[in-house]
Amino acid sequence: MSEDRSPSFLDLDASRLDQADAAVVPIPWESTVSYGTGTAHGPRAVLTAGPHLETFDEELEVDLRDLLRLATLNPLGPERGERPPAYLPRLRDSVAALGLAPPFPIFLGGEHSITAAVLAGLRPSHEDLTVVHIDAHADLRDEYEGSPHNHACALRRVLDLGIRRLISVGIRSCEAEEFAMARTDERIETHYAHDLQEPALFDQLLKDLRTLEGPIYLSVDIDGLDCTLCPATGTPQPGGLGWYEVLAILRATIRESAAELVGADIVEVVPMAGSQVNEMVAAKLAFKILAYRFAPRENRPASLPLRLDRGPAAAVSPHQIGDREGP
Numbered sequence: 001m002s003e004d005r006s007p008s009f010l011d012l013d014a015s016r017l018d019q020a021d022a023a024v025v026p027i028p029w030e031s032t033v034s035y036g037t038g039t040a041h042g043p044r045a046v047l048t049a050g051p052h053l054e055t056f057d058e059e060l061e062v063d064l065r066d067l068l069r070l071a072t073l074n075p076l077g078p079e080r081g082e083r084p085p086a087y088l089p090r091l092r093d094s095v096a097a098l099g100l101a102p103p104f105p106i107f108l109g110g111e112h113s114i115t116a117a118v119l120a121g122l123r124p125s126h127e128d129l130t131v132v133h134i135d136a137h138a139d140l141r142d143e144y145e146g147s148p149h150n151h152a153c154a155l156r157r158v159l160d161l162g163i164r165r166l167i168s169v170g171i172r173s174c175e176a177e178e179f180a181m182a183r184t185d186e187r188i189e190t191h192y193a194h195d196l197q198e199p200a201l202f203d204q205l206l207k208d209l210r211t212l213e214g215p216i217y218l219s220v221d222i223d224g225l226d227c228t229l230c231p232a233t234g235t236p237q238p239g240g241l242g243w244y245e246v247l248a249i250l251r252a253t254i255r256e257s258a259a260e261l262v263g264a265d266i267v268e269v270v271p272m273a274g275s276q277v278n279e280m281v282a283a284k285l286a287f288k289i290l291a292y293r294f295a296p297r298e299n300r301p302a303s304l305p306l307r308l309d310r311g312p313a314a315a316v317s318p319h320q321i322g323d324r325e326g327p
């Protein structure tokens with residue numbers, strides 16, 4: 001099957017990139033995956049899942065159709081047999097040549113090593129940039145299996161760009177050296193998955209995210225989510241963030257803070273035969289990122305994150321319940 005033309009994500013396409021508010025950029029890159037394979041097929045699977053989503057968001061009470069024009073670009077994949085030292089700089093230059101941010105880009109991977117290349121192409125300077133990173137893995141290795149471009153080095157390469165701050169969330173797999181680096185490097189703040197099981201610590205994370213300012217880039221390795229939400233991903237880890245925990249994190253970061261989300265990626269998505277879970281979770285994640293980024297803020301006061309006051313149960317008094325006899 002040709003990967004040259006992409007199915008369009010949702011049915012909101014702008015015919016030209018310069019008329020779009022947002023752009024979906026497929027990056028079918030797979031080279032250094034160390035365990036399960038198939039992430040090169042992730043972007044196309046996510047794009048194919050997209051039209052099966054409703055464009056209305058019942059949480060924000062908005063229709064994306066009314067909010068933004070979205071361009072789905074052709075894939076920025078490797079040439080046949082192209083290796084990381086050739087491909088990743090070319091990816092950086094291809095992203096730079098597109099002239100993004102604006103339009104707001106969502107990059108669909110592909111393996112996590114695309115993130116540093118994409119960020120290098122997206123912005124000339126990174127010293128004011130905060131990266132919010134959802135992942136099972138710290139990805140702070142300087143080299144893995146002989147390559148500094150391995151997906152296990154993804155965030156180390158992002159730090160090499162000179163970003164201001166890295167906030168990693170959902171981490172539950174790292175080696176001792178990565179753990180030590182996360183603790184000693186003042187740019188890195190790590191929220192381990194086991195800590196986030198404690199409600200008070202999860203609430204504190206949301207409070208901290210709401211204080212973010214300045215430009216933010218979001219990098220979501222799909223394996224940061226609970227592995228039931230991404231069963232085919234190449235290096236799954238038990239545990240992880242539930243769907244509504246991820247949404248709370250995205251809402252706090254994108255919608256309830258004063259920060260400006262300048263771009264996002266969703267990586268390590270792998271489709272599998274007989275199930276649409278992997279790509280549908282990733283597609284809905286892209287949808288929610290767009291909804292949080294583009295919906296007017298007054299639709300959703302930050303003080304009512306769950307809007308429990310509006311549920312039907314709240315309107316039913318104990319007296320009314322008592323009045324309701326069986327037939």
Ligand SMILES: [Mn+2]
Nearest residue numbers: 136137221223
């Ligand atoms: Mn990972």
